[in-house]
Amino acid sequence: MHRVASYVKGEWIGPGRAARPVTSAVTGEVIAEVGHDGLDFAGMLAHARTVGGPALRAMSFHDRARMLKALALHLNARKEELYEISYDTGATRRDHAFDIDGGIGTLFVYASKGRRELPDGHVLLDGGIEELGRSGSFKGQHVYVPLRGVAVHINAYNFPVWGMLEKLAPSLLAGVPSVVKPATASAYVTGACVRMMIDSGILPEGALQLVTGSLGPTLELLGPQDVVSFTGSAETARMLRRTPNLLDNAVRFTAEQDSLNASILGPDAAPGTPEFDLFVKEVVREMTVKAGQKCTAIRRIIAPEPHVGAVIEAIRARLAKVVVGDPRAEGVTMGALISAEQKADVLGKAALIGSEAARVFGDPESFTPFGSNTANGAFLPPMLFHCADPDAARTLHETEAFGPVSTVMGYRDLSHAFDIANRGGGSLVASVITHDPEVARAAVEEIGAWHGRLYFNDRDSMAEATGHGAPMPHMTHGGPGRAGGGEELGGIRGVKHFMQRVAVQGSPDLLTRVSNRWVPGAREFEGPTHPFRRRFGELRIGETLHTPARQITLEDIEHFARFTGDTFYAHMDEEAARRNPFFPGRVAHGYLLISFAAGLFVDPDEGPVLANTGLDNLRFMKPVSPGDSIAVTLTVKEKKKRNDDYGEVRWHVRLANQHDETVAEYELLTMVAI
Template sequence: MAIQDQVASVLSASRRLLIDGRFVEPPRTSPSLNPATGAVLGEAPDAGVEHAEAAVAAARRAFDTTSWATDVELRIRCLDQLYRALSEHKEELRELTIAEVGAPRMLTHGAQLDEPVELVGYYAGLLREHPLTEDLGEAEYQGQRHHRWIEKEAAGVVAAIIPYNFPLQLALAKLAPALAAGCTVVLKGAPDTPLVTLALGELIAEHTDIPPGVVNVITSSEVEVGELLTTHPDVDVVSFTGSTVTGRRILAAASSTVKRVFLELGGKSALIMLDDADIRAASMYAAFGICLHSGQGCALNSRLLVPRHQHDAIAESVAKYLGKVSYGDPGDPKTYMGPLISERQREKVDGMVRRAVEAGAVLVTGGEKVDPGFFYTPTLLANVDPDSELAQEEVFGPVLAMIPYDDEDHAVRIANNSIYGLSGAVYGGDQERALAIARRIRTGTFSINGGNYFFSDTPFGGYKQSGIGREKGVAGLEEFLESKTFGTVVA
């Protein structure tokens, strides 16, 4: 089949839930919209509580009664198969991601698709070499010799719940290490981007030897479905990416069964421009950074901290580069920024911008809705109060809040003045000075002078209310493993 026919087929396909190795079509569906046009892209199956119950039961059964949790070679083979399937169907997934997520084509060659596919290959390779046992040697106790060792084993059934902004990246960042560890999974896609997640489930069912029940994929608009996954006694691990407000509720709900909970939540990351920074380079980094996927990224630097005496000059420079951000049709290879995910999200972003201006911030550029679709122009607000809503709350749009500071200590205090601690950045002419500032900021990831920290082997996660635990890298695998310590008397 020609690639054009494959693309047409994937965009018109009727998606199904994957439960216990079988495709399931619930009687109810919900529309998935193309955010670049506002038109209905397709109908997605809308799972009810009964489907979530069936998915958990299947995952529990697969974990308890099959060899998945103990057969390392099977898991390696299946991860290799999934990697090949994703690679072979990448162009179909690319078109679906552009259409449903509103992701610009150029971004699918990075964090929206190509990089997440490599995560699967990474974990297949890691499983081949990562030690699942640790010998502690012998020790004497009460006149006898005792041999001690540690074995790592799968944590159990995982409920993986993802948001809309990077559906494949977020799904595979949970799914790949969980499967490598030997866990079984119920993956719940976001209501705004169900089709991409369901397409992943179909590839798993049709192109891998992953046993029935090991991976179950559902999408639902019902709040009760998510609540069931986070409280069900047969779920051992909850891995959630989304808002901090929802994360708090999940943590509280999961406490009744004392299950393991990993949370990758919100961020209000700060980019600090030092007084010896290259203003041109830093301004470009700030402008294009906040417009990546229309600002719909938890780790994006949405606060720009600048020396007070350079505030106006930097505002002019950043505004110039925001004006160079191309936005529009996400299918166009030249488009840098696509739409927001929905009209609801656009209204939220616009409301925060309006309130910031009413509170005294200066709208330097942007702050406009563009139709058709859910576009919002790249926006800079200057002289923002560091304690204001715009400086403290996650916007999730292409909106940069510029805040002046008096000296380095003041900049550090402002950067750390947040309930979040996910990421951050610093630009400065003196590398050691910039690094010293970076080490004072309480976040889980940090960029120095444009350095990239986001790779398959680098742990990602945050401090404070940005989450609990880490994804990717060896740390991401360890999140899904339990440690069992053994001791035996030496004859």
């Protein structure tokens, strides 16, 4: 018996007399008690705002990224414990890979992205500098800063670990504390995972709290700095959105809800092709993983009319090999739905679908699950339907049976296929299995507006493709219309949902201090020695080296042309170069200028600079003719510590001619020893 406690204000509060019993999806026996007799909800939010928030904001993005990695490693070492608990949700070991391993993997991805893509500071820059004045003394920069509130995560039952961690990772990386509210039916799994994270001591106090059972008046206590992130049914989302306090205070609300996802078999993917077999495999996987209880599962199977019969037969043949039963039993490939209530709901929705389509596989009346003690479990067989007239159907395009239920329908041409897909009214994902790039292009143009993600797969990508129903933390997870109109995940985009974008205007010196990144026009100063002789920790933003000038001769240009083989006419033919509207005559190669620039600023001796790792934003602004001179201004623009041994230094490099006119500009990246 799991007595699932809440974790509020640094204390575990066990379930009270009002706790609800939770049954095993496999046996139907009561295995948990979830709920409480009342919590200090106002105190919980205050604890997050006054304790958790300041502690997280005191950490840099990189500190928080390291925290996420530590959490991921801690959970990864204990995932077998979570597997064992999770079997009672009806999940097989294969399902654990989607939920538990997927959640841990999401932590790893955000930890990596935080270190690679975010600054080692507290302000995230958005876009480049905007010039707001003529002289360059007044500029603008958009930045993101963490919200000063709390993120309330309301999660669905089907992914008790991944569903929590996909929201938690970006909110913690943003620097915003979280309150997690899991679905009651699987809260015992979420509770075990949260306890592992709290016991690890990795998280600062107040960064994470857990409410098992009712949220009480929480939504009425939120303000404009808070965020509600919801996953569940459209009906519940509508009810929550209408909370007067959320509307009055413009509380951010993002929802991921019902989705009638479709998969389209391309007209080129005839029986016998690798794409046809791939299509069938994807459909069956999406029908059976988590017993079809996935917000991204394929609900509508759209195939060319001539191939509908072959598609049905191929899917039926694969479904016939699926073994449904106790997920702990050897050989079982599909487990149970989460509860008897959910089983009844799926049967009711399947009956609605059956009013417009014929069932061609899976009879719940004659079905017997595999394993002992499963008679009272929430098991259903995979059920496949065929709709002969998808144009006349209505309920089929509006009803999601959240279980192992999917419907095959035929299309006349691509335009018809796209119309059927869009009739879902907005989905999290649509997949198109095709080897024809033109089909993919047309799909993006015609159905992209109605789907949060488009997944294409064929013989070339099938070995590495992650699957129709596998949202990746790097990419947007969400969708328009029926799917809720929100976004979860999406790389650093997901982090920004918990931050405020603010326009900062001021002088170059002010913007440099705010952004911790040197802005052209800001103060420059010389260091005590050549900057390449100084270690990472010794270099300061704005530190600048001014080099002597070097004259560019015609001999330099011709030697470079012969040496490199770049004999483009603008460098070698005076008359041809003069006819070019961009040049006054023969000019120096751009890469010659860059090479000479390096010769002017590089210190040749062994020192802290370990490697040149690249150039960014290279621009050539003005041609350099024979007889012109160039000098370099090298400025420390930005610093990012990579590990305990070295950090990345971004240098602003300006090449100017004898008239102090900028002829080229770029950013140099080097690794410098700590």
